[in-house]
Amino acid sequence: MIRKKSRREESLDCAELAGFLPAPGDPHLSLDRHLLLEEHLMNEIQSTAPVPAPSRHPARRVLLIGVPVTAAALAGVFAFTALTDSAGSDLGTATPPPVEAPVVRIEPGSTARLASTVEHIAAAASARKTPEPGPGQYIYIKSEVSSLTVSHTDTDKSKAWVQPLHIREVWNSPDGKQGWLDEPGYQPKGGVTLDSNVENSLNAPSYDYLKTLPTDPDALLKRIYKETSGRGNSPDQQAFATIGDLLGEELAPAKLNAALYRAAAKIPGVVVVDHAEDAAGREGIALAHVDQKSGDRTEWIFDPKTYAYLGSRGVQVKEAYGIKPGTVVESTAVLERAVVDARKQRPGAQGTRA
Template sequence: MIRKKSRPEGPLDYAELARLLPAPGDPHLSLDRHLLLEEHLMNEIQPTAAVPAPSRRPARRVLVIGVPATAATLAGAFAFTALTNSGGGDPAAATPPPVAAPVVRVEPGSTAQLASTVEHIAAAATARTMPEPGPGQYVYVKSEVSYLTVSHTDTDDSKAWVQPLHIREVWKSPDGKHGWLDEPGYQAKGGTTIDSAVENSLTAPSYDYLKTLPTDPDALLKKIYKETRGQGNSPDQQAFSTVGDLLDEQLAPAKLNAALYRAAGRIPGVVVVKHAKDAAGREGIALAHVDQKTGERTEWIFDPETYAYLGSRAVQVEQADGVEPGTVTESTAVLERAVVDAQKQRPGAEGGRA
């Protein structure tokens, strides 16, 4: 059978191409996901720009699932390539492929023991002392982490994909101007500088900046609400997220640590989750808050006996963008926190102090 050509030979113009191709699908991404994806893509296409100090959740909530194989899929595929091959441009730093996100039972949170739990955590923070970093020294934090990455599929729209658990080490000078990040597979081989000229703030804190914050919980919480207003989430969720970011890859004076926990306990919507596991598999009790926009619950996990901070977890508690309830979209575990005498120096080496 001979088929007649339905169009003349030669290149198609745009109108003809648009007529022949199916209409692009609509991924129905929420506004905050569009903005996060756009921000990351802009960072990827401007590799010569100064490297800012990374947040603790570099790829969180950027998700494309079940997008038809048209223009939207191509955009998702480009984003997937950008995120999963961001090893600093070093071919030796090949990024591991993503894995299916773990799924856990969603345990309801409760306010019944919130006040007593917060006081236990605050008291433990007050009693726990750390050496204060001085000029020329660095705050060192070693963590095991996994964050949500970008995925798309035409055959299975029920899975979310995350980075495999991996080690992340940061060094930060007390003034916040100098630093180093070593995250094999996700940065250039050997690590990368995170020197910063950004002015210290609640969203970019240094140890020296944290020392200036009020240790009265009410005054501290008022400052957090005021300075983070309009930054994307609801005021309560933004306040909770800000406190969490201050606690994770940084060192804070003991009194401020206690004030941060007491302030967090006064944020509406904060609950206690009795059973939670960090990225290292350590069982703990958690302070948690649900983001009403995304249906994701952020959990700060503490040792149930010593109330020491272990790490964090983000669990989807309501279905959103194809992510099923119980999906763990982020998991971290702080393995070591110390003051060292030089950048790239690890505790246990000469000059390192835990």
């Protein structure tokens, strides 16, 4: 009888095996190369998962937040030769390298003028003429955006890194079934489809759906709390974030816009910040709320004279995930909002601006 060796007997002792190998290197990579490797690793981890449709809203956080990875650890996961400096070729252009996040002075918020400020904003929204998109038309929104890329690297934990400010254009049909997103450097060249069969809700709204929402602030806020509860954040923060999404890349009827502002004023923790700046450098007054979990304050910024919505900003107010207070973790500016006659068409003679 031939006795087979056990697995234990067949295996080599790890220490003995290590003696035959050269000592591991200690690679020192540039920051750009380091972040590129991190991004590739995260893509490899997610490669077996179904690819979701691109979000209609700019992401508040990218997946790498709070996940600083050393170059040596990355080298142990995959071969360096699997990468080339042409990363981003799937997008048709190289993804721009991240830049150091700006840091601003944290201005305290106050509830002293909350009621009067919200009434000014709501009154301006009610008076503003909003175009009614018809069948076959699209709601077009052009923004300038930037969001957090990594909270810090393993070699420099004092800095956070964000995307360079860049243009993002979105087209959506009134029923929310057809759409297009063009975000050069961050989406495939020429853009990607936003076509969807997902049932409309506050988490996946459309213009037609928004028309069905109540315009009484109390009833509206009750519905928002009900439909967005249990999504990770506190109910108050989730309600504020949901309303913020509707302000940025959606077109809502004038009466609903006014109701959204009045509803937001009823959320505990909402304050007025007298000075804030959007991604385009426009200064304004802001309605703001602090996310106690992530430590950042979301600010909706309005023109101080016309009270028109300008954009938003996320400012870290308490340290979390290694992000220092005062760091601007995201910034947006709505540059144009209009109704156009075709997907990918930009406003002009045939477009109606909102």
